[in-house]
Amino acid sequence: MADCDLCGVARPTLCPVKVNAPSVLSAYPTGTWRGINEECLASCHEANINRVPSNGKKCDLCGIKNVPLFQVKIQVPIFQEPYHKETSKNICDSCFEACEDTIRRREAEKEEAHHH
Numbered sequence: 001m002a003d004c005d006l007c008g009v010a011r012p013t014l015c016p017v018k019v020n021a022p023s024v025l026s027a028y029p030t031g032t033w034r035g036i037n038e039e040c041l042a043s044c045h046e047a048n049i050n051r052v053p054s055n056g057k058k059c060d061l062c063g064i065k066n067v068p069l070f071q072v073k074i075q076v077p078i079f080q081e082p083y084h085k086e087t088s089k090n091i092c093d094s095c096f097e098a099c100e101d102t103i104r105r106r107e108a109e110k111e112e113a114h115h116h
């Protein structure tokens, strides 16, 4: 099991998203991997289309500061009624791109699986 880097939910498998995290850029100049679950990936995709500006301080996925950020609404599970709550995260432009890459890669893989 691994925890989603956005909502914290544990899943057997997560969708790998390659981000340029400024804190580890010297160690990983070509980017480093974050894992998010399918729900969050879908939320990021939607947010990328709608582009609602957020006044957050840093990106919740890669940690970059002082760049335009956008709101991503995600559902976080809680242990009482109604068992989830909506929370909003801040995501930067380059992480949106990274999510789109992940979505494209997954679709290509599905396509591949279909043909065999």
Ligand SMILES: [Zn+2]
Pocket (backbone or CB within 6 Å): 004, 005, 006, 007, 008, 009, 036, 037, 039, 040, 074
């Ligand atoms: Zn998540």
Ligand SMILES: [Zn+2]
Pocket (backbone or CB within 6 Å): 019, 059, 060, 061, 062, 063, 064, 091, 092, 093, 094, 095
């Ligand atoms: Zn980011």
